[in-house]
Amino acid sequence: MMFYIQKMPNIMNDYFRYFATSPDMDVWGLAVTAAGCTRVRADAPYPPSAHPADHLFGWARGRVLDALQIVLITNGGGRFETKATGLREITAGMAFALLPGVWHRYEPDRRTGWEESWLEVQGPLAARLISHGVFTAEASVRPGVLNAGMEAALEQVHALSRNGPPGFDAPRAAAACAVLAAWERAGREQGRAVSRLMRAVAEAERFLAEHHTEPVDMRELAMRLGVAYSHLRRAFKQDTGFAPWQYVLHLRLARARRLLASSDATLDELAAQLGFNSGFHLSAAFKRAHGVSPQTWRRRLHHP
Template sequence: MPAAPPDYFRYFPHSREAVSWGVAVTAVGYTHIRPHTPYPPGRHPKGHHFEWSRGRVLEALQVVLITAGRGEFEQRGSRPQRVEAGDAFMLFPGFWHRYRPDPATGWDESWVELAGDAVDRLCQKKILSPGTPVLRGAVDAGLDARLEAVHARAREPLPGFDAELAVQGLAVLAAWKQAGLVRQRKTRLARAVAAAERHFAEHLAEPVNIALLARQLGVAYSHFRAAFKAHTGYAPWQYVVHLRLAQARRQLAASDATLDEVAGRLGFSSAFHLSAAFKRACGVSPAAWRRRLGARK
């Protein structure tokens, strides 16, 4: 096993430019905690240091990856959870929490803190949820590699706001979310949803029989429909219409094709039906949308 990197931490000031980007790394670090030593170390600034008996509440979001050792993590409204090497946990803004290594083993912790509108939206939309604050097998999901990229950049930062560091921090959150999706894809229904998405994209203009497709994929229609909406946010037929309308916008913008021609290419029964679906989705008719686009050129 490679040697642990040297301990370090950095706290970054808030930047006006970070507001435009919507995300910023506000703190980052790596710490090796030896067995039977005090925790947390007393080197962090006020607002980040905490005592086990009192816990802590942060203003920003943190991801903490345990790369060696074991310990426990507790969050408001949930019981303490055991965490081991390879696990990660997320600390949500405004949520009381506390965590510590097992004195018998100590632990190594790799962490990053992020703030900004993009992070707030991910939490508000429950893409990142306090209901699932612990990620098992985070190293296997590649979270360690994402964090290492953050550490490499943070150890030699640019002056002022570092956009690349901010994006690398956001990639840590993407890796966290992706790890959960990988687990979901292992289910039969999830594989059926992925296959259906490919089918719809590859046969965009062809007639669609959702019930028949579900049978061909070996799943019950009612279960398939519910799983499809849970994964994509759309019912299957809505998803098909969404794809067709996206392609219609591209064709209307890039060619002089008539509405009848576009409708025929994309599986709409008539220009009228395309126009009605377009107006429901976009708020204007295809002709008005095309005129508006032309006025911007």
């Protein structure tokens, strides 16, 4: 891919930039290959003609890309279409994803224009997210992304892209991951109101993170949070990937690994710090999770 940089005239902060791919993309799993933000005024031609030829398109013919793009509309509105979604109205606060190999077309409403903030990524991570259904052709329009933090994440990408180096840049790739995570988070929360249950899950996660070394009665915690234990357990696992007790155990074992690496404390001493009944119970839980005893793990760490 050739390297392009183009600044839009007379519009503060508007820019777009294209980056060369790099072998580091496979090492890190992701690279930003293009990014930009543009204010398209009412009745202005779209898209701007200064884009490279392989990215230009018009409404009549549409376009197919070989990379994953995410486009956030922060003001104004317009329309978006793929064969899977059909024609969709786009309003401020919505984002749409352009999947590699998928025909698409989009444009702002000529009466209002729009403001778009976007990035393009390639790499094994993007391919995995598509293969696992985080991005799909059928659900490539997503509301709720502002609450999920996408605008701030894209601003970080832009801050690193405007004046960054022309090749691969690890901080830029890391910032792009936050954009992808915002898309995924908005998808999980789509159609779910901010309910008492959602607030309870957030409170429970904070409580367990702060008190994971102490005995915790999850049924009592659910009662204090004003939700049924069965509902809290199911929603907690959906949001964190862990049942509540598994989450506590995960935190305890993560801290156990750090203490095994940085201290000479015995298993009984560690168990007392971490909330296990005994060194034996700590050892059994550690071996189930990691396949080796804590003593073996510590020995291998210091004598590889």
